[in-house]
Amino acid sequence: MKQEETFSIDALRSGDREAFAAMVDEYSPKLYRLALRMLGDPQEAEDVLQDSLLKAYHAIDKFEGRSKVGTWLYRITSNEALMRLRKKQPALVSVDEPIQLDKGDMVPRQLEDWCCLPEDEFMTAEAMVQLDQAMEELSPALKAAFILRDLQGLSTEEAAETLEISESALKTRLSRARLQLRESLSIYFGDRVKEFMHG
Amino acid sequence: MDKEQHCPDLLSELADFMDGTATIEVCAEIEKHMAECPDCRVMVDTLEKTIYLYRNREERFELPSGFRERLFTSLHLEDYLKD
Structure with missing residues (x-):
């Protein structure tokens, strides 16, 4: 995550609109992508982004500076996205995940080697749909860990702080997310390999 | 290879291995096993x-068209849109 901000925290705290605009410019693309990947809906992602930034603006005097502004904004946005998911699917959304990896999680079921497929095969519209569907099947807790760590490039420490969990819990969620995505994609790309080999 | 025992133990170290934060010993063990x-x-x-x-x-992700304008307007930041 970027270390130095293009705006002053003190100016933000005093309600400076220009500093707020600079903060919005700096962080809104990353926060939008987080919300979009969490929710899968562009309109909802924009709504969550707007609500999160408004919440941040009104709560900036409570920002204590112990974490980076970016981590704080990521936390507000991921919480907003999780709240939306809970409202939509209360029965399905569990924020908690087992701390330990079950052995059942770790044993790979799909062992087709699909890395050999031509690069074009990974870029088709159908492949993109598969990537979306696999992501959609992750629980919100796993999804958040994968997005923050692997897609947004936060460190383990930053991602754990954002989600308010321990680093070991973050690593467990990340491993579960990666393995589940791999299993899902292996079904589709494994079939593509078989089709390729047989004609 | 005993898949029920050894592989899962090994796989539990994979996150650190893939992120380059595993110890040299763990990396060597995983490489050897693979x-x-x-x-x-x-x-x-x-x-x-x-x-x-x-x-x-x-x-390769691109923001949707009009994203910044919509956001700045919704946050009443229109005066700063020109930047």
């Missing part, structure tokens, strides 16, 4: 490819 276990080799290769595909798509 050289002997084709299933784990495929698993790690496809796991790395999975992460690559998502990251690659993320790098």
